[in-house]
Amino acid sequence: MMWKVGQRRRTGHRTAWQRQATVAMAVLAVVCVAAVNAQAGELEYQTQTTADDTYAVSPTEQYRSYTYCYSVPSGTTYSYARWPIRVPKGATVTSAALLLNSAYTSSTAGTGRIRLIDLDDCPTFSTNPYNLAVSTSYVDWPITEWTLNQWYESSDISSLVQAFVDREGYEYDSNLGLRLEYGAGAGGKKASTWDRGPLLGPKLQITYTGGEAIVTLHMADPHIRIAQKVYCVLENVNATDSMEAVLDQTQVFAKSGPLNGEEVFVTDYSQLAAGQHTLVVRIRDSQQNIRGEASRTWTTLHNGIPTVGINENNAICVSGEPFFPVTSWLYGEDYFSNGISQTINTLLGEGWYPTHNLASWEDYLEVGENQGWWVGGPTRWDGFVGSDPNNSDTTKLAAYVNATKTGYPSLLMWNWDDEPELGAPEQKNYAVRDWTELCHSLDTNHPTYVNFTGYVFTNLPTGPETVKKFCYLYNKDTYGENCLVADILSIDYYCYEYASKWTWCTLADAMQALDNVYAWNRNLAPVMSFIESQDLYYAGHPELQWPWTPGLTPTQLHNLIWLTVIHNAKGISWYHYHCATPAANIAVMSQFLEDITVLTPVVLGPEETDYEVTTSLAYGGRVDHMERQYGDDLWIFAGEVLSSTGETVTFNVSFLEDGDTVVVYGEDRTIEAEDGYFVDDFDSLAIHIYVLSTNPPAEPVDVEYQIAASGDDMYCSSWSTNYTGQTIFWPYNSTDLQRAFMRWQLDIPAGATINSAHLEVKSYVADYSTPTTVRLRSINSDDCPAFTPSPWYWGVSGNYVDWALGTWSMNTWYESPSLVELLQDFVDRPGYEAGSYFGLRASYASGTYRYIWSFDHAAADGAVLVVNYTP
Secondary structure (H helix, E strand, O other), X not given: OOOOOOOOOOOOOOOHHHHHOOOOXXXXXXXXXXXXXXXXXXXXXXOOOHHHEEEEEEOOEEEOOOEEEEOOOOOOOEEEEEEEOOOOOOOEEEEEEEEEEEOOOEOOOEEEEEEEEOOOOOOOOOOOOOOOOEEEEEEEEEEOOXXXXXXXXXXXXXXXXXXXXXXXXXXOOOEEEEEEEXXXXXXXXXXXXXXXXXXXXXXXXXXXXXXXXEEEEEOOOOOOEOEEEXXXXXXXXXXXXXXXXXXXXXXXXXXXXOXXXXXXXXXXXXXXXXXXXXXXXXXXXXXXXXXXXXXXXXXXXOOOOOOEEEOOOOOEEEOOEEOOOEEXXXXXXXXXXXXXXXXXXXXXXXXXXXXXXXXXXXXXXXXXXXXXXXXXEEOOOOOOOOOOHHHOOHHHHHHHHHHHXXXXXXXXXXXXXXXXXXXXXXXXXXXXXXXXXXXXXXXXXXXEEEEEEHHHHOOOOOHHHHHXXXXXXXXXXXXXXXXXXXXXXXXXXXXXXXXXXXXXXXXXXXXXXXXXXXXXXXXXXXXXXXXXXXXXXXXXXXXXXXXXXXXXOHHHHHHHHHHHHHOOOOEEEEEOOOOOOOHHHHHHHHHHHHHHHHHHHHXXXXXXXXXXXXXXXXXXXXXXXEEEEEOOEEEEEEEEOXXXXXXXXXXXXXXXXXXXXXXXXXOOEEEEOEOOEEEEEEOOOOEEEEEEEOOOOOOOEEEXXXXXXXXXXXXXXXXXXXXXXXXXXXXXXXXXXXXXXXXXXXXXXXXXXXXXEEEEEEEOOOOEOOOEEEEEEEEOOOOOXXXXXXXXXOOEOOOOEEEEEOOEOOOOEEEOOOOHHHXXXXXXXXXXXXXXXXXXXXXXXXXXXXXXXXXXXXXHHOOEEEEEEEO
16 A cells, blocks of 8 residues: 655654764764863773783793783783774873783882884784884883782873874874883782773773864765765864865865764765765864865766665665665575565575576576566676685676676676675685675676674674674774675574574574664664575474474564564565475565565655654563654554563654544554553564654644734825825725735745635724725735835736725724635745735725724734634
């Protein structure tokens, strides 16, 4: 079904961008200086991995243990620590200290000596650092007491830190390294390392003043983007500083101070021509001097919108329109008559061929087109070296891209390997990113894709440590910069099949894995997920090395699919191998394809909404939810997670009022809301989708507009004008020699319905009893101008209202007949907008002359336009 989009919504809510900066960022462990006064900064760093601290006794003997030696009397043992420091260039280091946690107790006096490692960027200590050059200058640290598990602060080492920051090759976030050695005395000490405990490793404290403003850009590769959010982390910024973003010499964003620690804006690339592009973000002081900047340059090969791109909502888009891929992995010809073929819109990974080469890939693309499916791949290709992908033949990869990037309309995305974090040396990290960069250099009309094992994002032993090397927030040491390894990321996590293999393998953990993919990649890329559609291994299967688990029921499958969407998946991939997918499950999958096709504009819309939704649960279970705003509707997708016996959920939504109707999508039922909330019941693993109108029937509005200025009412003839007279003819004697004009500025919204309207005027002279009629017409203008020059010859409406005047008394207010038609025609004019002036002309129709008071007699005597309208 298609959902009707309304035209208006309630006001008084938080804007999307007020919420934007909090999306996914709350889970990030990013330490940065807030965007506050730049005159002082305080920093503290601690070693983060086992390779950040060590000790060595010779060029060949290095030890990575729970403790390391400090001030060993032999003088032949050196200890090391490193930290990436975020001190602005040009800053003055006012103080600095090394902090060590003692690993045992000693009261013997001794002196340690601290030197700076003589490098612009100290490497990790994964290789022996014994021969690394150090500074000739040093700082001695005399110590007597040394009590177990206490923190001790060194003598001031600001001179060493200043020397590092002043190096010509120093860059913000470079790694500062220190060597600790024997100085004097007989009191050797031992300190804790990161390996003794992540919170016990050596610390470095720094305070500084001044220096540059620091801008760090977090953004996906722009090559195949239609638009994207750019996250700008700002440090060492003054309250009076301003920020600007310039794309190819055109300003796309600007903000005056005070600036936040993170500013977010959207860049639109949809109008760019092929060629090189540069985005620059600058911080300027109050005199417009540049205090700091960061930039990104890239080259596109297409004009405007790419064939397949990604928009600012991380939605995969085909010809600019959001598309939700529903794929099948390595789909073979033998499945074309299977019900699975009714559940997909995309093929993923080249299937069924005895050998895989460019010809088979071209055939697969043609098969996809003939079947009406998009195709991602090839995944299996003849240049691939599985034992070490870094040795794969990239000339063949380039041949695949060049041969099929055009002329094959079914091509959706490139994929060159599956689960690259498993079963290969560390160089595999380089291969995946290198392949993405190679694709970007050859084709900017199709994104790259890579799939990871899902369990490595949660509890698989050593998994997070391994996969983080592929993730944006943690891969700077690998690639030299934080970057996405592919444009589209994916995971496979089969929580039902492996529930008996690993105790932690649960539905909730699967959702956590998906959340972690987004968090560890800073929500910069769309993420897809594989779904098991059946029992992966039947009971007694020879490869089954753990207790057998049955395949998913239709209820479990339906729940798993939609929870994956609720956790922000931008695409779904079926894994339907080993055992047959039951017909009932195929029906669930087919229904999902139907539903997601209709709901794609909703699901792939902005992740930020104008309205906050919170929940409270009656029985302490767990129901996850996602909100999307589409047109005049707020959509809430909600699913039960813990397989409990049931749950009652209160959804708190501030704009709801008593009696509002909440539609439950696809269930042929509605819920009546209370003031600020609605309540619904969830069976075990239930999924419910709610549609809430943010545009309830508008309430009628009463307004009165009185003449507001001397020049807004007047009378004139064809040869003279009177702008300041205290009275106005209403009408002039028995001829049309004098006409009255007046105007009012309206705040009625365009398209409003005028329910009632009339004019009220205040009489001047009493004792007028002769029947008289004044004719009222509207000025033929979208916005009636001031009555200079004379409005005598101005065009007026063809329709009019005649006001028959009976006997008048002096200084009395009189009400005209209805002016609804005149006013409705005015607010319906194509050029009308709120704030326009409505003009009225009054002229003779019959009878004799009368007078009304004008604004110039008294402001309270000016004519009043009284209106009731519905927005």
